[in-house]
Amino acid sequence: MSQYYLSHLKELESEAIFVIREVVAQFEKPALLFSGGKDSIVLAYLSRKAFYPARIPFPLVHIDTGHNFPETMEYRDWLVNELGVKLIVGSVQESIDKGRAKEETGFNASRNALQTVTLLDTIEQYKFDAAMGGARRDEEKARAKERFFSHRDEFGQWDPKNQRPELWNLFNGRKHQGEHFRVFPISNWTEMDVWQYIQAEKIPIPKLYYSHQREVIERDGAILSTSPWLKLKPNEIPSMRTVRFRTCGDMPITGAVESTADTIEKIIEEVASSRKTERGTRADDKRSETAMEDRKKSGYF
Amino acid sequence: MNQLLRFTTAGSVDDGKSTLIGRLLYDSKSIFEDQLEAVEASSAKKGFDYVDLSLLTDGLKSEREQGITIDVAYRYFATPKRKFIIADTPGHIQYTRNMVTGASTANLALILIDARKGLVEQTYRHSFIASLLKIPHVIVCVNKMDLVDYQEEVFEKIVNDYKAFSSKLEIHDIQFVPISALAGDNVVNRSENMDWYQGATLLHMLETVHIESDYNHIDSRFPVQYVVRPQTQSHQDFRGYAGRIAGGIFRAGDEILVLPSGFTSKIKSIHVGAEEVDQAFAPMSVTMTLEDEIDISRGDIIAKPNNHPQSEQDVDVMLCWMNQRAVNLNTKLFVRHTTKEVKGVLKEIQYKLDINSLQRLENVEQLAMNDIARVKIRTAQPLSFDSYRKNRITGSIILVDEGTNETVAAGMIV
Numbered sequence: 245m246s247q248y249y250l251s252h253l254k255e256l257e258s259e260a261i262f263v264i265r266e267v268v269a270q271f272e273k274p275a276l277l278f279s280g281g282k283d284s285i286v287l288a289y290l291s292r293k294a295f296y297p298a299r300i301p302f303p304l305v306h307i308d309t310g311h312n313f314p315e316t317m318e319y320r321d322w323l324v325n326e327l328g329v330k331l332i333v334g335s336v337q338e339s340i341d342k343g344r345a346k347e348e349t350g351f352n353a354s355r356n357a358l359q360t361v362t363l364l365d366t367i368e369q370y371k372f373d374a375a376m377g378g379a380r381r382d383e384e385k386a387r388a389k390e391r392f393f394s395h396r397d398e399f400g401q402w403d404p405k406n407q408r409p410e411l412w413n414l415f416n417g418r419k420h421q422g423e424h425f426r427v428f429p430i431s432n433w434t435e436m437d438v439w440q441y442i443q444a445e446k447i448p449i450p451k452l453y454y455s456h457q458r459e460v461i462e463r464d465g466a467i468l469s470t471s472p473w474l475k476l477k478p479n480e481i482p483s484m485r486t487v488r489f490r491t492c493g494d495m496p497i498t499g500a501v502e503s504t505a506d507t508i509e510k511i512i513e514e515v516a517s518s519r520k521t522e523r524g525t526r527a528d529d530k531r532s533e534t535a536m537e538d539r540k541k542s543g544y545f
Numbered sequence: 546m547n548q549l550l551r552f553t554t555a556g557s558v559d560d561g562k563s564t565l566i567g568r569l570l571y572d573s574k575s576i577f578e579d580q581l582e583a584v585e586a587s588s589a590k591k592g593f594d595y596v597d598l599s600l601l602t603d604g605l606k607s608e609r610e611q612g613i614t615i616d617v618a619y620r621y622f623a624t625p626k627r628k629f630i631i632a633d634t635p636g637h638i639q640y641t642r643n644m645v646t647g648a649s650t651a652n653l654a655l656i657l658i659d660a661r662k663g664l665v666e667q668t669y670r671h672s673f674i675a676s677l678l679k680i681p682h683v684i685v686c687v688n689k690m691d692l693v694d695y696q697e698e699v700f701e702k703i704v705n706d707y708k709a710f711s712s713k714l715e716i717h718d719i720q721f722v723p724i725s726a727l728a729g730d731n732v733v734n735r736s737e738n739m740d741w742y743q744g745a746t747l748l749h750m751l752e753t754v755h756i757e758s759d760y761n762h763i764d765s766r767f768p769v770q771y772v773v774r775p776q777t778q779s780h781q782d783f784r785g786y787a788g789r790i791a792g793g794i795f796r797a798g799d800e801i802l803v804l805p806s807g808f809t810s811k812i813k814s815i816h817v818g819a820e821e822v823d824q825a826f827a828p829m830s831v832t833m834t835l836e837d838e839i840d841i842s843r844g845d846i847i848a849k850p851n852n853h854p855q856s857e858q859d860v861d862v863m864l865c866w867m868n869q870r871a872v873n874l875n876t877k878l879f880v881r882h883t884t885k886e887v888k889g890v891l892k893e894i895q896y897k898l899d900i901n902s903l904q905r906l907e908n909v910e911q912l913a914m915n916d917i918a919r920v921k922i923r924t925a926q927p928l929s930f931d932s933y934r935k936n937r938i939t940g941s942i943i944l945v946d947e948g949t950n951e952t953v954a955a956g957m958i959v
Contacts (some may be wrong), residue, residue: 265770409952
């Protein structure tokens with residue numbers, strides 16, 4: 245019987261496909277939250293596998309902070325066309341213009357937290373009852389406690405102490421009017437699993453992930469790309485360096501790493517020998533010890 | 546080919562569970578510098594003169610404030626041989642509920658025994674739940690061997706005590722290892738303090754335990770999850786049944802039986818995404834097409850004409866009640882089984898089990914949180930199920946409250 249087992253990647257793939265199909269079966273109006281990062285890209289490709297040869301039966305939703313890397317936007321538009329899937333954009337700029345969100349000021353100003361307002365408004369506007377995301381439990385300690393099917397009240401809030409128990413593969417998506425679910429099909433994947441899967445499935449990814457020359461500054465130990473949204477301090481002088489990104493967040497807050505890894509194989513080698521987590525380069529998590537948990541409770545991803 | 550092993554641990558703060566997990570993560574290089582720095586900083590802030598590795602697993606603000614674990618936390622590490630998922634569950638309040646949750650998907654349970662204390666109440670409870678949830682493998686770690694001078698006699702006595710006790714349970718594969726999580730003896734590296742121990746280290750056991758037969762590969766079961774109908778020009782007539790194989794092996798050309806309708810047909814093709822595959826087995830997610838156009842929808846089960854689950858409206862279940870609000874006889878609930886949901890009623894409580902003494906308490910009319918009981922549930926439509934012993938997927942149910950929509954119980958079909 246020994247030939248009847250799966251590799252860990254195939255088992256994770258099978259689990260994720262099962263979860264994605266459960267979402268479509270249990271909810272009326274699901275959506276996939278697409279950030280342009282590798283995790284949501286993998287999620288989009290898993291969704292294609294789940295329903296093939298039919299098209300992906302839900303839209304991709306991109307919460308556009310207006311502070312994206314141009315490479316992310318270019319890739320997003322290519323992918324939407326490649327998968328033949330519908331794209332819905334929620335604009336943080338519009339939320340600010342409408343007075344729904346207030347822009348932060350100062351050197352470390354970021355639109356990261358403002359995304360929550362736009363995300364919840366978009367969910368309400370389109371009446372989405374399940375929003376899938378590429379969050380993984382290995383990313384951050386508050387995320388280690390997440391369920392696959394994560395219940396949100398009518399205000400979009402997460403109550404970590406009162407989560408539904410989740411047993412076997414029996415996912416309970418029952419809810420009251422106005423409530424919704426966040427669903428995380430790749431909960432059990434690690435950063436390494438994602439990279440190995442991208443390699444095995446030959447999934448194209450944005451150029452940002454590969455080593456390239458870029459104008460950057462260094463601030464509090466983080467290497468940040470220059471951009472119209474990064475306010476430089478007087479002593480900060482931009483220089484060209486050979487870098488790549490391990491995550492694709494907003495341009496002003498996503499730190500780069502010095503790297504010459506210009507192929508998937510080299511990236512995997514680098515991830516394997518890395519002694520820092522990928523979120524170690526994210527300024528948004530460094531604000532406090534519970535920064536992620538606090539944002540998640542109020543409706544952030 | 547690297548396989549995935551899911552294991553569960555349970556225990557209280559002082560039995561060294563967090564230290565052991567920390568040791569596994571650290572020695573397998575799965576803790577990163579920035580995580581370690583954060584934990585060091587938190588430990589210093591709390592005034593500890595050591596690095597409290599439990600801070601790695603306790604993720605929520607209130608957990609760190611109170612120094613307790615509230616919920617199941619999932620941890621990941623990998624070695625060149627396997628990838629591991631740890632479901633780390635707390636040992637105090639709501640203990641049973643969380644342990645059952647963590648155990649439901651586990652291949653293996655790690656049971657920690659303090660070498661100084663031997664078998665305690667918690668050991669019995671952990672082992673009973675591992676047996677109840679049919680976790681196929683158990684490793685008993687006799688921890689803190691450094692505090693008993695690494696004496697062989699201490700280890701041997703605990704092994705014998707455990708074997709005597711566990712013979713009453715249904716655990717078929719048990720291994721024992723003497724360790725010191727704090728000092729690192731026999732966790733990842735062989736101990737130099739216990740020459741008398743000839744067995745493997747804990748990590749070696751985790752890497753080599755035989756998990757290929759953990760899924761049922763004999764009784765073919767395919768719960769239909771979703772019907773794929775592209776209705777496009779290129780795939781006008783495609784009608785695929787999507788789902789995850791719950792047992793046995795399916796091949797193109799196989800005769801199949803659909804439950805509850807009783808229709809029969811043959812498998813035309815099996816697909817994983819765009820790729821056509823020769824065979825499918827648990828836990829693969831596939832899409833199947835059939836030779837005949839028959840009415841099949843979500844909640845149906847595809848099996849074989851000569852080997853199929855039983856379809857009944859009365860189900861005998863070992864139930865673990867998980868909600869703070871107690872439940873009374875004749876309460877109506879939603880029953881979720883594979884991909885099907887039906888209404889059901891709690892018809893009878895045959896007995897409640899004292900999980901410390903394994904005594905049966907009869908004449909019970911109400912179940913409270915963490916109670917485990919043998920019950921009868923009557924469903925509005927028949928369910929096609931196997932016993933949990935035969936198949937953990939087609940033999941399990943959850944109960945959902947009609948008013949609050951909460952998951953209130955987990956059940957193993959007898």
